[in-house]
Amino acid sequence: MKRIFGIIGVAFLGGATALGGYKLFVEQPQVVIEKSVEPQLQTVKASYTPAVLNTSSVPTDFTDAAEKTVNTVVHVKNTAVKEVYNPFEEFFGRGNGRSKREQVGTGSGVIISSDGYIVTNNHVIDGATDIEITLNNRKKLKANLIGADPKNDIALLKIETDMELPFITFGNSDNAKIGEWVLAVGNPYNLNSTVTAGIVSAKGRDLEGNTNIESFIQTDAAVNPGNSGGALVNTRGELIGINTAITSRTGSFIGYSFAVPSNITKKIVDDLLEYGNVQEAIIGINIDASYNQIEGVKIGNIDEGSEALKAGLREGDVITKVNNVKIAKFSDLKGQLTAKRPGELVNLTVDRNGTELTKTVKLSKRDSFISESFGIELKDLTEEEKEKRDISYGVKILRTSHPAFKQFKVGKGYVITKINNKEIHSASEAKNILDTYSPRTRKRFILEMISPTGQVERYGF
Structure with a gap:
């Protein structure tokens, strides 16, 4: 019996030794976390006293501005019929390969009067054969194009309706401040x-690279495709800009959007209603582009007989203000002039060799325009010139550089009277039309002109 218990004891001792060795040398330790406790943050005192914000002056509720605006913003649908060329159809004998197809684009617009005038971007309705407006209450109406300014990308539409429409009030975009909240x-x-x-x-x-609009309001309010022509408003619900462009590699909003200032928009609308085209105001100076100081625009030279010369401006003067609005760079000056009409008086503050002076200048009308795509400079005819040629419309050619004009010996002294049978009444109108027929568009058009000898001549391009 003792022998049996001895064998069992030895066996038990051997098993215990083997198990202990396994635990010690073979088995890896297992860690079980039953509860995780977040460490408490350490409070550190610093020699900084935060400013107490007056929250009553910080706008945190935009509902009033939004309510004033949403019913004045409309959906704009444009339908354009464009000619499409398919070389495969021509190759396989299916006609000349050209066919007309309907293209539809969309954007936004802003109602600016109770009787149905609407502002949008020119690129929203450019080339449209049919324009449809959808109000915020889902009612659809046809719109007519009253006029457009491709240079500043603004167009004016009109809808006819028996009801009074909600409309937005123009604000003063010059008063908008950097850091101000906008919608x-x-x-x-x-x-x-x-x-x-x-x-x-x-x-x-x-x-950079935009040769048309040079005085945007930049905002970080999200703007995406379809927002073009919509409203940029301040916290009072006043229109301070027309949303126009975004900077993006993807085509969607990435943080920057741009709007045409309301002062420029209103001036363009007034011009289109009163004159049918935009009246561009100029000082009568050329800018010294080499000037690279921190702020201001330096006058390079002054046109002979200009109002600027009469007002006492001199070459080398640095323009620092227009009517007390600070001018830091050329786009500031451009924006101020675009918002004003010929004949207006402006106070120019200039720095002349360290001395600040204020000169009152009467703005002149730009009467010569250049179509870069066709290398032609055009100028309005005077009433005497119209009477001499016995015509009531037309613009004169100052110079040409296009090979076709040189080939036909068309140049200074010629008068363009019609483009594609449309009567031409101003140099700006002719320039804008010619730019739509740029060589890259491959569109054809016919110029009707009067030669210096009084002969009517027609040329196809």
């Missing part, structure tokens, strides 16, 4: 009446 209202991706908020990021912004 962008439009129809991105066909989403009706979308409101986004941001701040004014910059003013007088000129986009």
Whole structure:
């Protein structure tokens, strides 16, 4: 019996030794976490006293501005019939390969009067054969194009309706301040009446490579495709800009959007209603582009007989203000002039060799325009010139550089009277039409002209 217990004891001792060795040398330790406790943050005192904000002056509720705006912003649908060339159809004998196809584009617009005038971007309705407006209450109406300014990308539409329409009030875009809250209202991706908020990021912004608009309001309010032509409003619900462009590699909003200032928009609308085209105001000076000081625009030279010369401006003067509005760069000056009409008086503050002077200048009308795409400079005819040629419309050619004009010996002294049978009444109108027929568009048009000898001549391009 003792022998049996001895064997069992030895076996037990051997098993215990083996198990202990396994635990010690073979088995890896297992860690089980039953509860995780977050460490408490350490409080550190610093020699900093935070400022107490007056929250009553900080706008945190945009509902009033949004309510005033959403019903004044409309959806704009444009339908354009464009000619499309398919070389395969021509190759396989299916006609000449050209066919007409309908293209539809969308954007936004802003009602600016109770009787149905609407502002939008020119690029929203450019080339449209049919324009349809959808109000915020889903009612659809046809719109007519009253006029457009491609240079500043603004167009004026009109809808006819028996009811009084809600409309927006123009604000003074010169008074908009960097850091001020703004709302962008439009129809991105066909989403009706979308409101986004941001701040004014910059003013007088000129986009690199953009030769048309040179005085944007920059904001970080989200703007996407379909917002073009929509409203940029302040916290009082006043229109301070027309949303126009975004900077993006993807085509969608990435943080920067741009609007045509309301002062420029209102001036263009007034001109289109009163004159049928935009009256561009100039000082009568050329700018010294080499000037690279921190602020101001330096006068390079002054036109002979100009109002600027009569007012006492001199070559080398640095313009620092227009009517007490600070001028830091050329786009600031451009924006101020674009918002004004010929004949207006402006006070120019200039720095002349360290001395600040103020000169009152009467703005002149720009009467010569250059179509870069066709290398032609045009100028309005005087009433005496019209009477001499016995015509009531037309613009004269100052110079040409296009090979076709040189081939036909068309140049200074010729008068363009019609483009594609449309009577031409101003140099700016002719320039804008010619630019739509730039060589890259491959559109054909016919110029009707009167030669210096009084002969009517027609040329196809």
